[in-house]
Amino acid sequence: MRNPEPSPERPLTSRRTFLRGAAAVAGVSLAGAATASALTGCDVFSKGTGAATEPHGLEGLLGATVALGDQYDLTMSAVPALAPAITPVRDAHRAHAQALADAIGVPVPAASPPPGQVPADRPGALAQLTSAEKAGRDAAVAACVEATPRLAGLLGSIAAARASHLEVLR
Amino acid sequence: MTDSTEALSLAMAAEHAAIFGYGAVGARLTGSAQAAARQAEAAHRDRRDALAARMIAASAPPPPADAAYQLPFPVTDRASALRLAVHVEEGAARAWRQGLPATSGETRRFAVAALIDCAVRAARWRRTAGTQPATVPFPGAPA
Numbered sequence: 001m002r003n004p005e006p007s008p009e010r011p012l013t014s015r016r017t018f019l020r021g022a023a024a025v026a027g028v029s030l031a032g033a034a035t036a037s038a039l040t041g042c043d044v045f046s047k048g049t050g051a052a053t054e055p056h057g058l059e060g061l062l063g064a065t066v067a068l069g070d071q072y073d074l075t076m077s078a079v080p081a082l083a084p085a086i087t088p089v090r091d092a093h094r095a096h097a098q099a100l101a102d103a104i105g106v107p108v109p110a111a112s113p114p115p116g117q118v119p120a121d122r123p124g125a126l127a128q129l130t131s132a133e134k135a136g137r138d139a140a141v142a143a144c145v146e147a148t149p150r151l152a153g154l155l156g157s158i159a160a161a162r163a164s165h166l167e168v169l170r
Numbered sequence: 171m172t173d174s175t176e177a178l179s180l181a182m183a184a185e186h187a188a189i190f191g192y193g194a195v196g197a198r199l200t201g202s203a204q205a206a207a208r209q210a211e212a213a214h215r216d217r218r219d220a221l222a223a224r225m226i227a228a229s230a231p232p233p234p235a236d237a238a239y240q241l242p243f244p245v246t247d248r249a250s251a252l253r254l255a256v257h258v259e260e261g262a263a264r265a266w267r268q269g270l271p272a273t274s275g276e277t278r279r280f281a282v283a284a285l286i287d288c289a290v291r292a293a294r295w296r297r298t299a300g301t302q303p304a305t306v307p308f309p310g311a312p313a
Binding site for chain 2: 088089091092095096099137141144145149150152153154155156157158159160161163164165166167168
């Protein structure tokens with residue numbers, strides 16, 4: 001199973017001299033984050049550890065994530081001039097869908113039902129994407145707050161990505 | 171120390187470091203970028219204070235700031251200042267994300283709100299610096 005998100009177990013020590021205080025023992029270094037993850041048993045992407053049996057209720061979020069990516073595709077067809085700016089965002093939604101599907105142990109579904117009409121004008125298209133991202137961000141935050149520890153980090157990152165997408169749509 | 175306290179202590183340390191880092195960022199920026207750096211620094215101070223209050227309420231002593239921090243690279247001009255701003259936000263985002271599994275309920279909501287704010291500011295700084303793309307797929311994920 002391919003997972004586009006780095007495994008949390010990977011050490012954080014390389015390159016991270018900043019945020020390490022003169023007294024590194026104080027724990028300012030984010031190298032310490034890896035230790036914390038180990039302490040909390042946060043092996044988010046260990047495969048075959050009950051991912052498919054754990055109750056999560058995330059199929060709805062997964063379907064909505066696929067639909068978000070599809071909405072970007074439709075928008076690029078309707079307003080091609082937006083493509084350079086929003087292609088990386090579309091790709092992020094695809095990566096989120098793959099990571100979610102992997103984490104809950106299901107294949108990435110096809111979008112259903114297909115997204116509706118997309119405005120052909122730039123401001124209208126951006127406004128529609130903005131409102132979709134805001135709704136998606138709020139859904140991901142709610143899912144993160146309710147999630148098991150194993151899934152909380154991934155869902156938090158997805159919520160943060162959706163919030164940051166709003167910067168691209170401004 | 172509980173897992174939650176350990177995780178929040180690391181987030182606290184990252185907020186201290188971010189506040190220090192923005193001092194160096196703001197000194198090398200002008201105009202609207204400098205104003206944005208000041209606002210970001212204030213946001214990190216507010217977050218630090220709110221986190222300290224939460225930790226104290228939970229009888230977990232918040233760790234103090236270090237006496238000194240080492241910057242990851244020399245900050246000598248606008249470009250390096252913007253690079254540091256992105257670096258600071260990415261570091262704080264990682265710290266908040268690692269706190270998510272160890273927390274729950276309102277504390278996790280607090281942590282994910284912090285992660286979101288860091289990711290949004292990082293995207294703004296990348297835009298200011300002209301970095302493309304301005305967003306990353308998994309803010310706060312371990313590098």
